[in-house]
Amino acid sequence: MNYSVSEENYIKSIFHLQKKEGTVTTNELAAELKTRPASVTDMMKKLKTKKLLHYQPYKGFRLTADGTRVALGIIRRHRLWEFFLAEKLKFTWDEVHEVAEELEHVSNKKLIDKLDAYLGFPKNDPHGDPIPDANGKIDPGKKIRLPDVPLQTLCTVAGVRNQSAELLELLENKKIKIGTRIEVRKKFEFDQSMEIKTGKQSINTISHQLAENILITYDAG
Amino acid sequence: MNYSVSEENYIKSIFHLQKKEGTVTTNELAAELKTRPASVTDMMKKLKTKKLLHYQPYKGFRLTADGTRVALGIIRRHRLWEFFLAEKLKFTWDEVHEVAEELEHVSNKKLIDKLDAYLGFPKNDPHGDPIPDANGKIDPGKKIRLPDVPLQTLCTVAGVRNQSAELLELLENKKIKIGTRIEVRKKFEFDQSMEIKTGKQSINTISHQLAENILITYDAG
DNA sequence: CGAATGATTTAGATTTGGCTAAATAATTTT
DNA sequence: AAAATTATTTAGCCAAATCTAAATCATTCG
Numbered sequence: 001m002n003y004s005v006s007e008e009n010y011i012k013s014i015f016h017l018q019k020k021e022g023t024v025t026t027n028e029l030a031a032e033l034k035t036r037p038a039s040v041t042d043m044m045k046k047l048k049t050k051k052l053l054h055y056q057p058y059k060g061f062r063l064t065a066d067g068t069r070v071a072l073g074i075i076r077r078h079r080l081w082e083f084f085l086a087e088k089l090k091f092t093w094d095e096v097h098e099v100a101e102e103l104e105h106v107s108n109k110k111l112i113d114k115l116d117a118y119l120g121f122p123k124n125d126p127h128g129d130p131i132p133d134a135n136g137k138i139d140p141g142k143k144i145r146l147p148d149v150p151l152q153t154l155c156t157v158a159g160v161r162n163q164s165a166e167l168l169e170l171l172e173n174k175k176i177k178i179g180t181r182i183e184v185r186k187k188f189e190f191d192q193s194m195e196i197k198t199g200k201q202s203i204n205t206i207s208h209q210l211a212e213n214i215l216i217t218y219d220a221g
Numbered sequence: 222m223n224y225s226v227s228e229e230n231y232i233k234s235i236f237h238l239q240k241k242e243g244t245v246t247t248n249e250l251a252a253e254l255k256t257r258p259a260s261v262t263d264m265m266k267k268l269k270t271k272k273l274l275h276y277q278p279y280k281g282f283r284l285t286a287d288g289t290r291v292a293l294g295i296i297r298r299h300r301l302w303e304f305f306l307a308e309k310l311k312f313t314w315d316e317v318h319e320v321a322e323e324l325e326h327v328s329n330k331k332l333i334d335k336l337d338a339y340l341g342f343p344k345n346d347p348h349g350d351p352i353p354d355a356n357g358k359i360d361p362g363k364k365i366r367l368p369d370v371p372l373q374t375l376c377t378v379a380g381v382r383n384q385s386a387e388l389l390e391l392l393e394n395k396k397i398k399i400g401t402r403i404e405v406r407k408k409f410e411f412d413q414s415m416e417i418k419t420g421k422q423s424i425n426t427i428s429h430q431l432a433e434n435i436l437i438t439y440d441a442g
Numbered sequence: 443c444g445a446a447t448g449a450t451t452t453a454g455a456t457t458t459g460g461c462t463a464a465a466t467a468a469t470t471t472t
Numbered sequence: 473a474a475a476a477t478t479a480t481t482t483a484g485c486c487a488a489a490t491c492t493a494a495a496t497c498a499t500t501c502g
Contacts, residue, residue, distance in 0.1 A: 089335040
């Protein structure tokens with residue numbers, strides 16, 4: 001139930017990286033944490049035994065539901081402290097991150113919940129990022145249809161507009177499901193089809209009819 | 222310039238123990254920190270090389286001026302957070318200590334000075350203990366004459382009421398100087414002489430004339 | 443396809459803080 | 473003053489989190 005500063009930093013980094021990539025590699029994480037790949041492997045084994053991680057050697061990793069819950073707790077603490085530092089202590093918005101990096105590891109739940117109340121249950125930190133509530137829920141952004149997403153912007157599949165077997169079959173074929181990270185690379189004027197990148201690398205072309213039935217949000221958390 | 226959580230806890234405990242005893246022993250410190258004497262010895266060696274401690278093997282230890290400065294910084298952080306928790310987050314006074322134990326190790330100076338300002342530069346924490354200012358100074362209690370001190374109460378010699386060679390000779394003989402910890406054990410009605418304990422163990426009898434010329438404070442910090 | 447390249451893991455060392463057991467110093471008792 | 477007791481230190485281990493170097497797996501390119 002309680003994690004070391006080091007474990008928390010790993011969990012947090014994995015959370016942020018997998019938001020961008022879906023799955024995280026050893027080298028990516030080592031670069032992010034300014035440590036060595038060998039150290040990452042050691043920690044991954046440890047986090048796997050704690051059931052916070054899906055991890056197969058050589059295959060990258062992603063957080064389990066438990067891991068995600070832990071990550072959201074850390075992010076909640078970080079962003080609440082950022083809000084406090086900016087709002088109450090008059091730090092400028094570019095100073096808050098560094099200080100919050102230290103404060104976020106104080107994980108007393110009562111402290112954080114009381115801080116939240118004291119601050120008036122803010123929805124966003126000074127950088128505009130959403131603050132998870134005491135249950136780890138992030139106020140979901142509005143769902144919008146894929147054709148309305150700007151180019152080169154990362155977003156996450158949040159739902160579909162109908163449940164027909166035909167649509168689901170197509171989605172399955174294209175490996176698109178709830179939670180898949182999508183970036184629109186090109187929109188073709190001729191037929192309104194679009195080229196999208198899903199997950200880490202696969203490039204796909206989808207029709208306008210399909211795109212219209214895919215709902216996304218910008219911040220799945 | 223930056224110390225580990227473990228080092229800080231040792232420094233803080235030594236500070237508090239030596240306030241009571243003048244000098245601190247290995248076993249005392251081990252009991253206080255719920256660790257083993259052997260671990261204490263290891264840490265003492267380390268803190269000595271960092272010049273925070275006066276330490277001769279088998280002879281106990283006390284903080285150097287540097288060590289005291291560090292200790293006051295930790296205590297400042299602890300007590301400011303306690304004040305914040307009670308005053309702003311509505312923790313009860315008996316809950317604040319435990320949470321402040323964690324927050325005190327976040328040692329960003331700007332954070333603490335801004336917190337101090339935000340709180341209105343409080344002089345005492347919710348337990349009534351004095352909060353050192355940004356320079357490590359504690360608002361000194363009033364100096365009072367030794368005969369006015371209640372029995373069995375620890376206090377610290379803060380000055381004398383005259384500078385005569387005769388008085389200084391006597392003080393030297395009784396090993397009483399500025400900073401000496403004193404506790405009054407008995408007061409004899411007959412001649413108003415008193416029995417005092419100085420430092421760790423030595424018991425002394427001093428005359429009323431002498432006692433009247435010794436000034437003390439309750440909290441030397 | 444198979445070799446080269448790059449990513450990842452294994453093996454072994456280091457640092458920090460802690461532990462136990464044994465040795466030694468200091469103090470107290472007889 | 474010698475013996476017994478208590479306090480303290482030394483010696484040798486352990487675990488966490490890191491590192492470097494070497495080995496191994498996976499992929500890509502000629």
